[in-house]
Structure formats: structure tokens, C-alpha cells
Amino acid sequence: DVKVTQSSRYLVKRTGEKVFLECVQDMDHENMFWYRQDPGLGLRLIYFSYDVKMKEKGDIPEGYSVSREKKERFSLILESASTNQTSMYLCASSLPFPGTWGAYEQYFGPGTRLTVT
Amino acid sequence: AQTVTQSQPEMSVQEAETVTLSCTYDTSESDYYLFWYKQPPSRQMILVIRQEAYKQQNATENRFSVNFQKAAKSFSLKISDSQLGDAAMYFCAYRSTSGTYKYIFGTGTRLKVLA
Numbered sequence: 509d510v511k512v513t514q515s516s517r518y519l520v521k522r523t524g525e526k527v528f529l530e531c532v533q534d535m536d537h538e539n540m541f542w543y544r545q546d547p548g549l550g551l552r553l554i555y556f557s558y559d560v561k562m563k564e565k566g567d568i569p570e571g572y573s574v575s576r577e578k579k580e581r582f583s584l585i586l587e588s589a590s591t592n593q594t595s596m597y598l599c600a601s602s603l604p605f606p607g608t609w610g611a612y613e614q615y616f617g618p619g620t621r622l623t624v625t
Numbered sequence: 626a627q628t629v630t631q632s633q634p635e636m637s638v639q640e641a642e643t644v645t646l647s648c649t650y651d652t653s654e655s656d657y658y659l660f661w662y663k664q665p666p667s668r669q670m671i672l673v674i675r676q677e678a679y680k681q682q683n684a685t686e687n688r689f690s691v692n693f694q695k696a697a698k699s700f701s702l703k704i705s706d707s708q709l710g711d712a713a714m715y716f717c718a719y720r721s722t723s724g725t726y727k728y729i730f731g732t733g734t735r736l737k738v739l740a
Contacts (some may be wrong), residue, residue, distance in 0.1 A: 536640055539726065548634070550716065550732040558726065566727075598670065612658050614728060616670035 511535070512617040514599055520623045527586040530622050531599030538604040540582035541614065542566075542574060545596040554597075557582055558604065589624045596621050627652045629719050631731035639739050645692075646702045646734045655679075656722045659693070659700045664714040664733075667738045673715070676700065704736075717720045723740030 515530035517575040533540065539558050553566030555574040564572050571593060575583040582601075586593055599617040628651045638644035647659055650659070661673040676684045676693050682689050689709075692701045717731040 541728075548732055550629075551728075551730040553727060556726050564726070600670075613660070613672050613675065616662075616688065618669045 512599060512601055512615050514597075514617040514620050516620050517618060518621050520625065521586075521589050522625055523590060524623075525586075525589050527589050527622065527624075529584040529586075529597055529599075529622070531582045531584070531601075531617055532580050533582075533599075533601040533615070534580065535601065536579065537601035537615075538579070539602045540576065541600040541602075542572075542582065542584045543598040543600065544568065545598055545619070551598065554584065556615075560568070586622075589622075591624050594622060594624045627654075627719055627721065627729050629717055629729045629731040631715075631717055631734050631735045634732070635735045637737045637739055640707055640709060642707055643703060643705045644707055644736065646704075646715050646717075646736065648700045648731055650698050650700065650717075650719050650729075652689075652721075654721055654723070658720045658722065659691075660718040660720070660728075661689070661691070661700075661702045661710075662716045662718060662730075664712070664716065666713070667709075670697065670716070674702065678690070701710070707738050709738050709740065711732070712736055 512533045542554040557563045557576045573585045597620045600614040602614045630649045657678045659676045662670050663673045664670045674686045688705045691702045714733045715728045719729040
């Protein structure tokens with residue numbers, strides 16, 4: 509089974525701190541994603557990476573950056589945390605596109621609930 | 626741009642009964658993929674069922690089935706013989722078959738299962 513893990517389930521940080529959220533997948537997937545989940549807004553894409561050191565902005569990249577130095581690891585960085593970044597953060601991975609039918613399925617991590625005070 | 630709409634923020638169903646969650650989408654594309662994801666209270670999102678737009682036959686996975694109406698751009702999820710473990714947030718998602726990597730998610734429907 510594909511396993512996607514995230515470094516913390518719960519995190520509390522102070523305004524202005526630099527925050528690192530780590531995501532690791534064990535299935536050699538090329539694609540990795542960071543989403544933010546807020547009630548009533550669904551999942552919104554922050555950043556996407558399709559290969560090591562390759563990244564693309566999603567719908568809400570402001571205030572975030574990412575790092576992918578190794579294929580299995582995708583990090584989300586909050587350069588200076590703010591209270592409006594309090595949210596649930598979900599990491600996901602998938603095979604590259606286009607590809608086989610199964611390539612279109614995303615596998616998710618358990619999420620990190622971040623609170624910024 | 627594609628959009629996905631889930632108009633039911635919350636639904637309830639009695640154990641062993643059947644419930645249908647609705648999803649509509651908007652796209653100008655003719656080929657795409659549709660998904661239903663389940664997010665239990667533990668938060669790990671998992672795939673429930675998927676549908677290729679070019680297939681007319683509705684997908685089925687055990688107690689889960691979809692009613693895919695391409696012309697109406699509707700993709701509803703039917704859960705039969707509901708169980709307590711079905712209680713979760715359910716997200717409908719769309720993905721183009723073109724080069725874009727984006728998945729478009731709906732806002733979710735919280736399903737409560739009553740014993």
C-alpha cells in the first residue's frame with residue numbers, strides 16, 4: 509500500500525515563526541502536492557511538484573514556499589507564520605501524468621493541523 | 626475554468642439505509658476523470674470510487690456506486706446499507722485528461738450515520 513506520512517499531526521506556532529511541514533511518500537511517486545483544507549472551502553492547492561527540484565504554484569501560494577530535494581520528500585515552508593495560516597494542511601502524491609488510469613489517483617497523508625497564535 | 630459544486634454541506638442517514646450525495650461540475654472538456662474521496666474523522670483521505678467520463682457505465686465498488694450523468698454534468702454517490710464507519714466528509718473531485726496537474730475539489734459533504 510502507498511503510504512504518505514506527515515511529520516506532525518498537530519502543531520502550534522507563534523506569529524512570525526518560520527514553520528516547516530514535512531511530507532514523505534514511499535511509493536516512488538513523481539508528483540507531490542500540498543493542499544490547505546478549510547471548512548466550507550474544500551481543498552485548495554498551494555504548491556505542486558512533478559520532480560525533484562521542480563515545483564509549480566497552485567491556487568494560493570502566497571506566504572508559502574516548498575522544497576523537494578529528494579523524490580520521496582516534499583516540504584512546505586511558511587516563511588513568517590500568520591494567524592490566517594491556521595488550517596489543516598494535507599500532503600498528497602501520485603504517479604506522473606499522463607499515464608495509466610491509476611496515475612490519476614491521489615494518495616493523501618493524515619494531515620497536519622497547524623495553529624498560529 | 627472547471628468548478629465542482631457539492632450543494633449539501635451535511636447529510637444524515639439511518640444505519641442500513643441508502644443515501645445519495647450530490648455533485649455537479651462545470652467543464653468544457655469532453656474527457657476527464659471524476660472521483661469521490663472519503664475523509665473519516667482521523668483525517669486520512671482515501672479514494673472511494675472513480676469514473677472515466679468516456680465510460681457510460683456507472684462505476685460500482687461494493688456498497689458504493691455512482692450515477693454519472695455526463696450531459697447534466699452530475700456525479701452523485703450512492704451509499705447502500707450505510708454503516709457507522711461510513712460517517713465522514715466526502716469530497717467530489719475532477720481531473721482533466723489534459724496536461725494540467727490540477728484536481729478540482731468540491732467543498733465537501735459531511736455524512737452522519739445514525740444508529
